[in-house]
Amino acid sequence: MTKRERSLEELYRDDPERADALLYNRKTGTSRRGFLGGTGVAAMGALVGGSIPFAQNMPVGLIPAAMAQTPAPAAPEKKGPTYLNFPGKDKGLVVIGDRPLVAETPEHLLDDDTTPTSKFFIRQNGNPPEAAGNPDSWKLTIDGEVNKPVEITLGQLKKNFKPQTLRMVLECGGNGRSFFSPPTSGNQWTNGGAGCAEWTGISLSNVLRMAGVKPSGIYTANYGADTHLSGDAKRLTLSRGVRMAKAMEPQSMLVWGMNGKPLENVHGGPLRLIIPGWPGSASHKWITKITIRDKEHDGPGMTGTSYRLPIRPMIPGTKADPKNFRILESMPVRSIITSPANGNKLAAGTRELKLRGAAWAGDLTVRQVDVSIDYGQTWIRTNLSQPKNRFDWQRWTANIKVPSDGYYEIWSRATDQNGKAQPHISANWNPSGYGSNPFHRIAVLIG
Amino acid sequence: MHMIGRAALAVRRLFPALVLVLALSGGFVFAQAQQEQFTPQTEDPETFPEGDGRDDTFYTCSACHAFKLVASQGFSRERWDETIDLMVDRHGMAKPEAKDREIILNYLAKAFPPKASPRGFQNPFLKQ
16 A cells, blocks of 8 residues: 555545545535635546546545555655656656656757757646547637638648748746746746757748738737646636737747657647747647737736746845736847766866857847856857757857866856846846846866 | 545445446546656655645645645745745636635745755755
8 A cells, every 4th residue: 555545545534525625625515615616526537637427426535546546656755856757758857847747858968959859848737638649630720800710720731831840949938947046936947948849830920811810919819728737627727829920920830740750749749839939838739729819918827927027126035016027028048058968077187178058049149158167257259050040049069178187167158149148147036937047057077 | 524434434335336437438548648648756745844734735736736846945934925826826726715825824834944946056076
């Protein structure tokens, strides 16, 4: 018997009515209101991995068998990263959260010019839909402030429009969050909520033009097929959108292919948005509907302090005033060192370090990347490549002389085309931890 | 309470029937999707810091997400309070009643106070 079983058993044995109220807000009488506000059976369904038929007949105080017989025992809290075990994924990805599944790519695994799908980060917000049995029948609806609402299948998108393939960075809006001090709310990303893949699909503008956006249509509202983590079908897990000008950019795409293969379910297949340069949450996965609105979208993830930055800088760690926040659009400039890996030991007598890395800057390009091996006292310019296309990342290399054996930190700092460089520490503190892009910092030991 | 307890005990005996219903209804689709699905680690409230309200907090938060997400963070009571607002406003959590909120907040503030980020830059040569 696992510990989980025992504790659930105990909870139910001691007071089954309260256990139900606590876990699922399943109510037997009128007296007790649970915490969960009437979503009980749906939540329970989510936990056991499917809907529970005849739920209304399920007696109160009964533990669903799928939960009670959960085979995987609870692991004690352990130090150090948890590595991802997922079919088709590199075992070096680090699990930040496992429900919902969030896994990042350590910087040294971003050493390929094009990030292989096996190494691409995962960020789920809700419960992903089941893998589509017939991808080409996947339906997308465009409605709202349009002349002619469109309902079109993936098969028709492939047939009716000219596809394009672009290599573009996709980056989670919270990338870099763990570098904030004091810590901020949310998944504690280092720099690994980013990757640069070849995306195949069509410009979103094709479909928007087909629908005919009215002059009143100024913002998109994106909806996908993933469901709220509570299992409650009435609640949305995430619905973000972008200004019409961004939606109409040729690189804002409806995507069905990734790195030359059909887009996998875990990455939003069979059909997703890619809105490059902006927080990843705007690139809705399993996209089913885009409603054109006559005002800024206000779905989950658009308001409060979510995907927003302070207008007037606030005192770090204090209570936020949501009125002082604006939407985070272009992601900030960032560089990473992809080789050597943090923690590498090099042979005694090594006097030259061959460095490789990548840099990107949201809507902008990167003007230069500099590295330092003396804590920023002196900086060395790196060789920086040009992007293949807009929103591609830029790879960089540098050969650095080191004067002796010992412990070295290598810092990298990118500067965007407007002259804005990465700061030494995370700037513009905000409670949900967006826009954190300090220097990348690694350490190596020679000898 | 005693009656309910006995009723619950009686229906426990129906477990095999329920398992069958679940298997028949969900089994087919589930098996198809399973290859691409991820099985989260089972969590146990007992592996988290002891304290009044631990179970209430654990089951409230883990109705949606892994409790590890909570345990990996550390805030002042005021910032935990703000985090509950975030869960209600942004993530669709049912607004807890005042007394339940108090129970949860008391536990969170005591069990997960402000701490240095366990991630971010850490000297790789000082790890155990």
